[in-house]
Amino acid sequence: MLGLTARRLGARAAAAAAAAAAAHGRLFAAQRAALSSLVYVETKGADGGFDEGALSAITAARALAGPVTAVVAGTGAAAAAKAVAAVEGVAKVVVAQDAAYDHALPETTASLLKALQAKEAATHVFAPHSAAGKNVLPRLAALLDAQQISDVVAVESEDTFVRPVYAGNAIATVKSSDPVKIVTVRTAAFPAAPASGAAPAPEEPAPPVDAAPLSSWLGEDVAKSDRPDLASAKRVVSGGRAVKSAEGFKVIYDLADKIGAGVGASRAAVDAGYCDNSLQVGQTGRIVAPELYIAIGISGAIQHLAGMKDSKVIVAINKDADAPIFQIADYGLVGDLFAIVPELTEKI
Ligand SMILES: Cc1cc2nc3c(=O)[nH]c(=O)nc-3n(C[C@H](O)[C@H](O)[C@H](O)COP(=O)(O)OP(=O)(O)OC[C@H]3O[C@@H](n4cnc5c(N)ncnc54)[C@H](O)[C@@H]3O)c2cc1C
CATH class of the missing domain: 3.40.50.1220 (TPP-binding domain)
Incomplete structure (x- = not known):
């Protein structure tokens, strides 16, 4: 491809193009070296429960070379962080212990993730393709002027992902040129990351985020059942x-x-x-x-x-x-x- 470009541009222009390509290559290599991911973990209640779909999102994030930082948010964040810190592949846990992040309201939670993406210079943000993930990540993508990559079933590389389309009747391989990739993960396609058994990852508190609450949680009407949850039932x-x-x-x-x-x-x-x-x-x-x-x-x-x-x-x-x-x-x-x-x- 470079040879064809040289014939078209002439020797000096080709040399400039080659230098630019080399610089781009160095930049790309630098970006590769700096890969890092955030994984959003939705908490459930105050006593340490969390959406275990996040464990599949952690597995997806681990397909990339960089460190994985779990962001645990909500009233139960401190309790849930203990379990998340023990998960294999988690390098750090950011604990956002604040009722403002309960129920995954996108206005507050997306602002938190945006602030953390900047602080950590994260190249990727992952979440399960759950109601919460589908609620929060599109707003984050809009705030970062990025195109969300939804419901992925495989991570091919740092910019290439596989996702079903047309109700699963076709499989699309999509390549994103956005500087930050915003990805929701089909949890059934990635095994849950197990507890590591090693020393737990360090925890640190999330910075305060000035997110004006544009919406508020009024209540929910959830069918109670003692049966296994549909999403995780064997x-x-x-x-x-x-x-x-x-x-x-x-x-x-x-x-x-x-x-x-x-x-x-x-x-x-x-x-x-x-x-x-x-x-x-x-x-x-x-x-x-x-x-x-x-x-x-x-x-x-x-x-x-x-x-x-x-x-x-x-x-x-x-x-x-x-x-x-x-x-x-x-x-x-x-x-x-x-x-x-x-x-x-x-x-x-
Ligand atoms: C945009 C869109 C989204 C949709 N999303 C979903 C979705 O998420 N999930 C979904 O399920 N559908 C969805 N649908 C609807 C879907 O197209 C079908 O209409 C629906 O799945 C049919 O449900 P069913 O198989 O129970 O009923 P039917 O198609 O009516 O089938 C009933 C079956 O039961 C059998 N049967 C009847 N009596 C007996 C008996 N006594 N013993 C044993 N077998 C018997 C019949 O032979 C038949 O095969 C969607 C449709 C659209 C347009």
């Missing part, structure tokens, strides 16, 4: 439209409880009011990749498959032998769910 049992009613969903809950599974649903089941909408799996719901996914009375529309097709083993129960779900199922049972599922639950 097994998921999902029901579809065929379950027919909220009462009919009992067969789904019974099987799930028998095998210690989380419960999911198709959008048709959610829209019909058979279960809470937090259970929806799919393009516009949760994305899961458990070891075992049992789809009951679900046809297998592409929007549903977008949320579960990376599951390790897929079992489908459907009375229609030609239902599309069977095309991706490892095991299939053709028949009436109201006969098969109670029998299965009883026999397990």
